[in-house]
Amino acid sequence: MSLAWVRYTSCSGCQLMLTNCEAQLAELAMQVELREFDLISSACAEKGRVDLALVEGSVSTPTELDSLLDLRARSRWLVAIGACALTGGINALAGGAERPEPGTFPPQPLRRFVRVDWEIPGCPPERSELLSLFGALRHGGWPARLECAVCMECRIAENRCLLMEDRLPCLGPVTRAGCRARCPGVGVACEGCRGEVAEAHRDEVFRLLAGCGLPSREVRRRLGRFRGNGHD
């Protein structure tokens, strides 16, 4: 399986998560053929066809857009990795408040422009989910995923509820699980970095967060951070 990891507007944190999987890197090197992966190797081959393109970051320049369209055309599977690629993520937080740099446009998620075959959410994404992707593709499929909210995993972890007991503005009830409630597990309210669950009950969560003492404007901002600014 040939692999290209391509980064657009982002911090490189997502690829760092993969390179941090030290125990699995040797196995990974045997299973995949690295074609493009700047963080690992500067000896990139020609930009030919690849089986798997992993894309990190949002698209915010015409050059990135051209590169993405080209990548899609020469990839069998294209997988969006991390919050920026999925929703605009961190880059979109400015929300158009500042004037964009010359030659750029507001950060856009990948699926605004191309077909995305699979998504691995999170800021940063979970190492386990990156590895499951390779494991599943090796066997000819996509990883199993139970679509549910962080609250479910938070209860399985027997965490104290930050929203109810500490009145912290936790986004667990409307955020996609898969992180095993990493932040609430250490007492930090969920920021929603993995994006919104399907069928999210926005009205009720708005009411709950407002009940934590946040002004309406702040609640709206908090809820909208990793939602994709209406691009979904």
Next chain:
Amino acid sequence: MPWPAFPSIALQPDEVGRLFSALASGRLMFGPRPGSDGSCRLQPLPEIPAHPGAAQPFLSLKKFLVPDGDPLWAWTSERYAGPPPPPRLTVVDLPLCDLQALAWLDLVFAEDPPYRARREALLVVGAPCQPAADCFCDPAGLLPGGDLFRAGTRWWALSPVGEALLVRAAGPGNLAGEPLPGPEPGGAVPTVDPARFAGSAGDPLWDEAAARCLACGACSAVCPTCMCYEVVDDPRLDGTVTRRRVWDNCFFPEHARVAGGHDFRPGRGRRLRFRFEHKYLGFGPWRGLSSCVGCGRCRRACPVGISLEEVAGRLARGAGP
């Protein structure tokens, strides 16, 4: 229907010592203990506490008996292997509601080999507890499961295994039938009339509850008798595949979705009503048997304060708009 008497005996200190040795021998011990954050969980114990003191843990025994992500088999190098043998555990000081929930799990998973293996490696000791303001014990509910029960110096055998342990500690012929202490009065699992429930599909009470429900699944995650699971394959880079049982939840959009994208229960209202039916009216061979044990966990875990018990009350009163 009141519970029958169970074989019981007041143990002398040396007999208690023998019993504790038997309970601890080759086993990891767990009991409900408050954590630094104030939440009570089943945690490892260095030894069995001398005095019984039950408390309700955040998650019940299902976290040991049907753990999330439990491996069912693994495929490695062209060979299948069953799950590793389960750990031998003794869990002490569980409240009655959790013993009743154990009885329910024993019923539902009676023919489930991984459950049976874990159950047979588990000894459960109950103790009386004081119901909180938001939970109740139901003496008309399920007959408590588990092996032993203790209050003061008196012990009760709840299972043949428990009885054998008491006989070994105190000698044969000393046990006599004795009712369990309590449970504390103060509530009963709501009785739901099946006919009224069947006719309630269009009742606005479901929509009203669903208007608040986040479908986050917290209620069934903490419910000691909710046991829906999904089976997923976990393929690894090195070629091994592990088939796992992971906790599922009737509030999840995919729970009732089938091939072709059809959904038996679209929307939160239908899912809430389904959970209610499953809990209070039973399902399949257990239709007519409620699996609510009154522990109050669901109401406490709900971020928007939905109480199925209140819904049951409204249904019984003939709720209207």
